[in-house]
Amino acid sequence: MQTTPALEEIEDWLIREALGSPDVAEMFAGTCHRLRRARVPVDRSMLTWATLHPLIEAESALWLPDRDVQHEAYLHREGESDEWLQSPIRAVMIGDEPRLRRRLADGNSPIEFPLCRQLAAEGFTDYLVIATAFHLPFEVEDVKRTGIIVSWATTQPGGFTDEEIDAIEYIQLRLGLACRAAIQSRIAENIAHTYLGRRAGHQVLSGRIRHGDGDLIDAVIFYCDMRDSTRIAEELGPKPYLQRLNAYFDATAGAVIAEGGEILDFIGDAVLAVFPIDGGGFEEAARRALAAVAGVHERLDKVNEGGDVPLRCGVALSRGQVMFGNIGIADRLTFSVIGQTVNAAARMEALTKELGLAVLVTAEIAEVAQGDFQPAGMHTLAGMRQPISLFSVGWSN
Secondary structure, three states: OOOOHHHHHHHHHHHHHHOOOOOHHHHHHHHHHHHHHOOOOOOEEEEEEEOOOOOEEEEEEEEOOOOOOEEEEEEOOHHHOHHHHOOHHHHHHHOOOOEEEEEOOOOOOOOOOHHHHHHHHOOOOEEEEEEEEOOOOOOOOOOOOOEEEEEEEEOOOOOOOHHHHHHHHHHHHHHHHHHHHHHHHHHHHHHHHHHHOHHHHHHHHOOOOOOOOEEEEEEEEEEEEEOOHHHHHHHHOHHHHHHHHHHHHHHHHHHHHHOOOEEEEEEOOEEEEEEEOOOOHHHHHHHHHHHHHHHHHHHHHHHHOOOOOOOOEEEEEEEEEEEEEEEEEOOEEEEEEEOHHHHHHHHHHHHHHHHOEOEEEEHHHHHHOOOOEEEEEEEOOOOOOOOEEEEEEOOEO
């Protein structure tokens, strides 16, 4: 097709967007507004793209000329609703053809999609769906192509002209290139935050990837371990045990995240997390850590309601300076915390089993946090020379 100065201006703008860190939905809205200014009569448009996220399967952005763009995320398995099963977007996503068009003002043309019948009743005359495929580093089940799918609708009498469709296809290809860069950046961020944690993921994405990169941080360490896991695994068998284990992690790690802590590692059925001592100070970090402990027990109580195999755990909290950074070998690293404070928390948790207690905290945490603390005695932890004073709090085990 022969381009116009207006289309070339949109193309240049999309290139500049692709070189930055654009928000996909806002970039899409900007594209639609610019198309209208270029006299392409777009009155409704929707962009849909798949993503790689533990909770979200796909996202969409709905644009209308007189409203802010509406961004929506679809959780895994949400796509099985009747509305989705009868969607023209889905028809293109799983079908062999990368394009679908329905002339909504043509009374003799069958309109099999409920959305198209709704748009026709609202005065739209033409509806066009175009897929722009590009490679992403994952596969989507039952989907023939990954990339973006965009629907374009108009109220213009007679629908889109051939020249207008050519202009839409020309711009959508450039939009697809810009979206690919933004979506891949979002996927990298999602993966880093999911598998490393938000703080560690940010450090990795910021270039802290060399062997030995890291910082000394002052933090409250949270260490939690499941009781009787070997026996429960033998009683339940692999699949039911895995389901039960995930319920346990939802309760324990979920409570940590709810209070602003960061999960650093799952060590078998143990959870290692930190509450960094930053702007709020030690008292605030200790408060949040104790609130997470309370959340753990509240959540486990709900999980155990009516369950034949109750889940229990021991929790320990310690405070100190730890090394937060890359450990391992040059070609296989992990971001974690190391130091005596971490070792102390792990050994304190092991001591909860011997003492028959659910929670142990160090004396300095008991001094600044609110709770019904009871002395648990002086104990010399393995690898430490001096005995330390420990306190229990609040929950039986």
